[in-house]
Amino acid sequence: MATQTQVMPGRTTALSTSSQSIKRQKVLQIILLYLLSIGLSLLFIFPFFWTVSTSLKALDELFTFPPTWLPAVPQWQNYPAVLNRVPFLLWTWNSIYIVALNTLGTVLSASLVAYSFARFRYRWREAIFIITLGTMMLPDQVTMIPQYVLFHKLGWINTHLPLWLPSWFGGGAFAIFLIRQFIMSLPRELDEAALIDGANYWRIFWQILMPLCKPVMATIAVITFIGTWNDFQRPLIYLQLRELFTLAVGLNYFNTLPEMGGEPMQALLMAASVMMIIPVIVLFFVAQRYFVQGIVLSGIKG
Amino acid sequence: MAAITESSAISYGGAKEPGLLGRLAGAKTALQANEAIWGYILLTPWIVGLLIFWIGPILASAYFSVLEYDVLSPSKFIGLENYIRAFTGDKQFWPSFGRTFYYSIVVVPLGLFGSLALAILLNQKLKATNFFRTIFFLPHLTPAVALALLWVWLLHPTVGPVNTALGWIGIDGPGWLTSKDWAIPALILISLWSGVGGNGMLIFLAGLQGVPQELYEAAEIDGAGSWSKFRNVTLPMISPTLLFNLILGIIGALKVFTLAFVATNGGPSFATWFYALHIYRQSFEYFRMGYGSALAWIFVIVLMAFTYIQLTLSRRWVYYAGEKD
Numbered sequence: 001m002a003t004q005t006q007v008m009p010g011r012t013t014a015l016s017t018s019s020q021s022i023k024r025q026k027v028l029q030i031i032l033l034y035l036l037s038i039g040l041s042l043l044f045i046f047p048f049f050w051t052v053s054t055s056l057k058a059l060d061e062l063f064t065f066p067p068t069w070l071p072a073v074p075q076w077q078n079y080p081a082v083l084n085r086v087p088f089l090l091w092t093w094n095s096i097y098i099v100a101l102n103t104l105g106t107v108l109s110a111s112l113v114a115y116s117f118a119r120f121r122y123r124w125r126e127a128i129f130i131i132t133l134g135t136m137m138l139p140d141q142v143t144m145i146p147q148y149v150l151f152h153k154l155g156w157i158n159t160h161l162p163l164w165l166p167s168w169f170g171g172g173a174f175a176i177f178l179i180r181q182f183i184m185s186l187p188r189e190l191d192e193a194a195l196i197d198g199a200n201y202w203r204i205f206w207q208i209l210m211p212l213c214k215p216v217m218a219t220i221a222v223i224t225f226i227g228t229w230n231d232f233q234r235p236l237i238y239l240q241l242r243e244l245f246t247l248a249v250g251l252n253y254f255n256t257l258p259e260m261g262g263e264p265m266q267a268l269l270m271a272a273s274v275m276m277i278i279p280v281i282v283l284f285f286v287a288q289r290y291f292v293q294g295i296v297l298s299g300i301k302g
Numbered sequence: 303m304a305a306i307t308e309s310s311a312i313s314y315g316g317a318k319e320p321g322l323l324g325r326l327a328g329a330k331t332a333l334q335a336n337e338a339i340w341g342y343i344l345l346t347p348w349i350v351g352l353l354i355f356w357i358g359p360i361l362a363s364a365y366f367s368v369l370e371y372d373v374l375s376p377s378k379f380i381g382l383e384n385y386i387r388a389f390t391g392d393k394q395f396w397p398s399f400g401r402t403f404y405y406s407i408v409v410v411p412l413g414l415f416g417s418l419a420l421a422i423l424l425n426q427k428l429k430a431t432n433f434f435r436t437i438f439f440l441p442h443l444t445p446a447v448a449l450a451l452l453w454v455w456l457l458h459p460t461v462g463p464v465n466t467a468l469g470w471i472g473i474d475g476p477g478w479l480t481s482k483d484w485a486i487p488a489l490i491l492i493s494l495w496s497g498v499g500g501n502g503m504l505i506f507l508a509g510l511q512g513v514p515q516e517l518y519e520a521a522e523i524d525g526a527g528s529w530s531k532f533r534n535v536t537l538p539m540i541s542p543t544l545l546f547n548l549i550l551g552i553i554g555a556l557k558v559f560t561l562a563f564v565a566t567n568g569g570p571s572f573a574t575w576f577y578a579l580h581i582y583r584q585s586f587e588y589f590r591m592g593y594g595s596a597l598a599w600i601f602v603i604v605l606m607a608f609t610y611i612q613l614t615l616s617r618r619w620v621y622y623a624g625e626k627d
Contacts, residue, residue, distance in 0.1 A: 273452055
């Protein structure tokens with residue numbers, strides 16, 4: 001904990017000697033805080049470093065003791081080797097297009113629904129909204145089995161439909177809630193002026209509110225992207241065919257693959273992990289602001 | 303939830319009577335009816351989604367839980383037998399619950415404490431705060447599957463860097479994920495590493511930044527030290543955030559699935575067989591949909607009980623600045 005000693009301006013001359021020692025103490029404190037932050041950063045970064053380092057190691061280097069920090073000769077061919085061992089590119093494509101459809105569906109349909117909740121008055125609106133929020137509290141375990149049965153009856157097991165189609169029906173409570181809060185913070189006069197000018201609700205939504213909602217849309221898009229990319233349990237349940245896998249289940253499959261001729265696969269597994277992690281991290285760096293904002297909003301207003 | 307303030311601007315042309323549909327929607331004038339009908343039209347996708355993907359499944363799940371049902375053959379009504387079997391006949395039911403509690407009871411408080419400590423560190427207004435915040439947050443972004451795989455390798459009993467480092471200080475590291483006694487502590491370690499810098503930390507940070515500076519100044523004038531300021535100003539002011547993170551933390555910990563599924567697949571010899579894994583295997587490997595639904599409902603009731611207890615207890619320790627005494 002930092003001691004926040006503050007020197008009152010009027011008394012500095014009288015206490016010049018002690019204020020100097022306070023200043024020194026403060027500098028020392030800042031140095032300690034930096035050291036602590038850097039130490040913790042190393043702790044958080046090290047596993048990533050180790051993953052990348054392992055992914056570039058040769059077979060005989062994997063199990064040497066003590067382990068080497070860096071590969072003697074970086075084995076870049078480990079990365080293309082992953083593509084030969086498992087249909088990694090196909091899985092990547094599956095992930096990308098499911099993520100894209102999911103994100104688009106969530107942003108579009110959630111914003112329509114949010115517009116309705118934020119700007120229209122009708123019977124049962126509050127009740128439906130409370131039910132909507134209630135769905136956020138319910139663990140997936142309850143709805144998972146009946147949803148599976150439903151998709152089974154529709155013949156959609158071993159298709160990608162269960163993984164993206166539901167998002168086109170409102171996009172989920174979290175997205176609706178966040179966009180609704182955002183629309184409610186926009187002045188209602190905007191809508192009313194447009195209405196008087198003869199715009200219909202659709203135009204108000206599309207041409208006035210949507211452009212203003214870009215930040216919250218970006219937030220929802222980033223959160224949905226990362227959530228879908230990382231999602232494991234749903235693709236695990238719905239996809240049994242290797243060529244339909246997303247990266248998450250594909251990576252797990254790769255891990256459980258029997259070793260070929262007893263040859264260790266850790267380097268390839270780590271290479272595959274690196275390839276799966278990188279897009280998320282890149283996206284996060286590009287859209288960090290929106291991402292952090294969304295989480296913080298959900299925490300404060302939820 | 304804040305209700306929308308009545309808008310008075312749109313009152314022209316309101317003398318017309320609304321149609322039947324409009325009156326059903328709660329409108330008194332034709333214009334209001336138009337608005338209400340449009341509101342419903344825009345809401346339609348969600349109403350459908352809510353019915354198909356939430357309300358329908360909830361009802362179906364409750365119904366399945368009194369059936370013997372495997373999707374392919376016709377179901378059979380068996381009353382409360384699934385529940386009785388869970389409590390009395392299922393060898394892995396109580397142990398899996400016990401393991402989940404053991405895991406949660408360590409992860410939740412340590413995770414909360416860690417997140418708060420990191421948030422306080424970030425709130426010291428160092429120049430590189432944004433940089434550190436990003437670094438702390440990275441593990442949280444890592445896909446759980448990749449996370450599990452990379453930690454299996456980091457915690458390798460002989461050539462893993464963790465045990466190598468322990469060896470430097472003369473400790474003979476345990477087998478971690480391959481050891482019956484150390485598998486859950488290993489998963490706890492992984493969860494903490496990946497979770498303390500995540501959403502919880504960001505929410506705490508926002509909470510800390512929302513504490514009015516005047517309160518600290520007033521406390522300083524009264525001669526409060528840093529601990530006393532933390533105890534008497536910071537903690538009460540961020541207590542709503544603390545409650546929010548606590549509830550989310552408990553729900554998240556009790557639902558632990560992917561990490562254990564990938565890292566240990568419930569092993570060694572059921573040591574990390576958590577409750578969510580138990581539901582998964584019963585439902586989607588043995589296709590006991592009825593029994594799986596009963597297990598899921600027991601889970602929901604436990605979760606709701608926890609949340610209810612938390613909310614009740616919170617009246618004693620959560621302070622809402624906007625609330626009048």
